[in-house]
Amino acid sequence: MASLPTESRQWQLARHPATYPKLEGSDATFEIAKVPLPALNEGEALLRTIFISNDPAARVWITGEKAKPREYVPPVKIGDKMRARSLSRVIGSKARKLPVGTVVLASGGWAEYFTAREDECIAIPQDSGYDLPHYLGTLGVTGLTAYYGLVEIVEAARDDVVVVSGAAGATGSTAVQVAKKIIGCKKVIGIAGTDDKCRFVEGLGADVCLNYKSPTFYEDLSRATEDLADIFFDNVGGDILDFMFTRLRQGGRIALCGSVSRYNNLSEKASFANFDNVITQRLKINGFVVLDYLHKLPTVIQIFQEAAKEGKIRVDDDSQTLVPAKFEEIPGVWLRLFEGRNQGKLVTKLLV
Amino acid sequence: MASLPTESRQWQLARHPATYPKLEGSDATFEIAKVPLPALNEGEALLRTIFISNDPAARVWITGEKAKPREYVPPVKIGDKMRARSLSRVIGSKARKLPVGTVVLASGGWAEYFTAREDECIAIPQDSGYDLPHYLGTLGVTGLTAYYGLVEIVEAARDDVVVVSGAAGATGSTAVQVAKKIIGCKKVIGIAGTDDKCRFVEGLGADVCLNYKSPTFYEDLSRATEDLADIFFDNVGGDILDFMFTRLRQGGRIALCGSVSRYNNLSEKASFANFDNVITQRLKINGFVVLDYLHKLPTVIQIFQEAAKEGKIRVDDDSQTLVPAKFEEIPGVWLRLFEGRNQGKLVTKLLV
Structure with a gap:
């Protein structure tokens, strides 16, 4: 040795x-x-x-x-x-x-x-x-974040229409699968930054994934959420969060997981044109940090290993x-x- | 006739x-x-x-x-x-x-x-x-707003430190009394716009009321919330809401009741320097509209009439x-x- x-x-x-x-x-x-x-x-x-x-x-x-x-x-x-x-x-x-x-x-x-x-x-x-x-x-903290964010923080259920930003990223791609394949949500809409990534996210089970760099993105997102969404699982913050304030139904829930669009400009203020909708639409914004759930990691590893065997999670x-x-x-x-x-x-x- | x-x-x-x-x-x-x-x-x-x-x-x-x-x-x-x-x-x-x-x-x-x-x-x-x-x-919709905002929306309890903005206003002044006299919250901090109003709010039962026009307001509010607050009942929005993002403990709850500071400038974006704290402090922001609770008006009138008789509500x-x-x-x-x-x-x- x-x-x-x-x-x-x-x-x-x-x-x-x-x-x-x-x-x-x-x-x-x-x-x-x-x-x-x-x-x-x-x-x-x-x-x-x-x-x-x-x-x-x-x-x-x-x-x-x-x-x-x-x-x-x-x-x-x-x-x-x-x-x-x-x-x-x-x-x-x-x-x-x-x-x-x-x-x-x-x-x-x-x-x-x-x-x-x-x-x-x-x-x-x-x-x-x-x-x-x-x-x-x-099978680690990323999975834990996606799982507990959806299941505990915003209590996603089968009836819910869920929008996930950063959907090709680590947490987002897992959140898409948890929503669609484990919880069985009615509709899952992903948001990602290239067409290739969008196809990847759709391959994971999203009903549709929209490219936020497309010139028609906001129209596309409005159409995809025509009947308004119940849940927004947000990894990105910024303009997409702002727009989503207008695309959630009354009592809609937001799991605020991350704000990656801002991390390199944290000294800039976060500006929202539609923040007033939080009141008029009775939205619930829930910030969360996965550290609070680390004790649940063994449980979630088990859940994900089972789901992977059944082909529900890649x-x-x-x-x-x-x-x-x-x-x-x-x-x-x-x-x-x-x-x-x-x-x-x-x-x-x-x-x- | x-x-x-x-x-x-x-x-x-x-x-x-x-x-x-x-x-x-x-x-x-x-x-x-x-x-x-x-x-x-x-x-x-x-x-x-x-x-x-x-x-x-x-x-x-x-x-x-x-x-x-x-x-x-x-x-x-x-x-x-x-x-x-x-x-x-x-x-x-x-x-x-x-x-x-x-x-x-x-x-x-x-x-x-x-x-x-x-x-x-x-x-x-x-x-x-x-x-x-x-x-x-x-004894009307204002009382209903204050009562259900605190009791149902953010589930205020005796252990909570509560901050109320617009505390001399209709809803705020009632919220202060509900928090202190009906629920019996540990500490109630009001925010109002003149020294006279602050004395009025303290007369209603607030442990302290701070004048947001004072040059030392933010220091005063930091001192009053030295151990951080549990609940912010907000009627005002804007800079006070922004600052309160930094004065709530982990898991702190915000009842977003109104945003009067913005109502004459709704086309301006709401800008927050501290919105990232919603994630890091795991805050829960709950927008609400009293219309959802109108069916409870008779109940709350009863509660307030009782409380008024006992000298708890003015x-x-x-x-x-x-x-x-x-x-x-x-x-x-x-x-x-x-x-x-x-x-x-x-x-x-x-x-x-």
Whole structure:
């Protein structure tokens, strides 16, 4: 057995980006640092990163403090390791529940190696028949977000007409399948950014998926929601959310999951022409954060594995975008999220 | 008995105001017309207006159509009688339940006389010991709005810290009393527009009331909500709503009752610097319209009469602003709503 590493490279936050994060130059957002790995205490393991989850919300964490209460997750400060969920393999262990070789889901961040306590790790089955990275996507926190957003936050039911934005993305593509195939909603309308993505979303079960870059998008969406929708599952915010205030029936429900259209311009105000409809149409807007439901992850993995067996949920190569990347390329892969370059969950496969 | 009138003067919408309604000149918003009163059919009554309710929402009804679904109440069209709830006295009747002399709550509008079917009228007790105009305010739809907004829409409970905007206004002043005296909420914070109004609101039971025109308002509100609030009952919208997105604890609830700060500028977008907090703080925004609860009016009148007897709710001269006015002055009295000139419910007493 080779000797264990005693230090690790990690990507740290170099400065808060004002708008779009920069990969290079004197004002680069991130920087590489080499840090020593602490000796393991009882109950701890040493882990090697194998797959990294790429999440739009991470853009919010690096924005810098604002003068308002933040009880979400603490911001990533300058000099901190960049935070991310990842799958990693135990290569050294003083934790009974984490023998060497175990693969775990943990918040390993953008690092080659890290240490963690066993209560910070969720062991992942390696014999399930599903490729590991799906445990960062449909069979992981992404699936949890889509499932609990629809089932608990807006209580979607069979009678409901559901609109999903960011429908080709990780959460959106899962939400489409949960709505149509697991809950059995009457009609599911996706919104995505290219015609190819729209066909992908329709392949997942959406009755129709509309390209928001089309010049006829708003007419198309009005037609698709001719009888008005019951639920809007929103990952995008901005103008699409604003328009949807006009396309929900009385008492319509909005699951506010994300606001990716704004993440690179958080200092700009969110402006809505139709916010008054929230009153006149008696809308219910529910912000939610999946962290509140992490204890339900094992349950949702079970539900999704069953659904996948029955062909209701796709857990395959097309339902994720897996990008092999060297350590140096980690930030660039993450930025693809904001370039509309992923279909399904965007996962970095860290090359050694 | 004098012969019954066969025609009535009424205020009609002359044109949609772009911003602030105009009382006079060639672009006046309203105009007086004389209309014949139809002969009574079986089940109908002829009514003489005695008190008119003044409501901010009426500003929305005269805005003109926008390209969005409106299922609230139909807009008032050009040439239509201006809509308003009023108390009126039956002066002619072919309705068994409405003998001459009965006082009713109905949607009589800005008219001296009108006819209505008996199912459009709610008879008001004349021997309750309360002055009649209170049945347009605390003992009427205003009270219903405050009560059901807090009790049903955001399920306020004793443990909750509640912030109420427009707290010296009709709905706000009642909401403050419902929260503090009927529900018994832990802390009630009012927001109003003058120091005098703030003292009035504190007299109603608010733990503190803050003047939003004070240069230290936002600091004051931050201090008053140091431990963050659970509920925001909002009548105002705009910058105060925006700031409150930062002053609610995780899972905080907003009852979106009105948006009076915007009613004269509805074509401007609603802009929020802190809308992202709806996600990060898992806020629940609930738009509501009291019309959905009109069937509960008798119940709430009962609750409020009981509460008034126990000294929990003020139903007196100070809890309303009663303005005697000639027919010609009706629009001008209504506009006081937008000038911050009323305390409690603003009621027009129509002089004959």
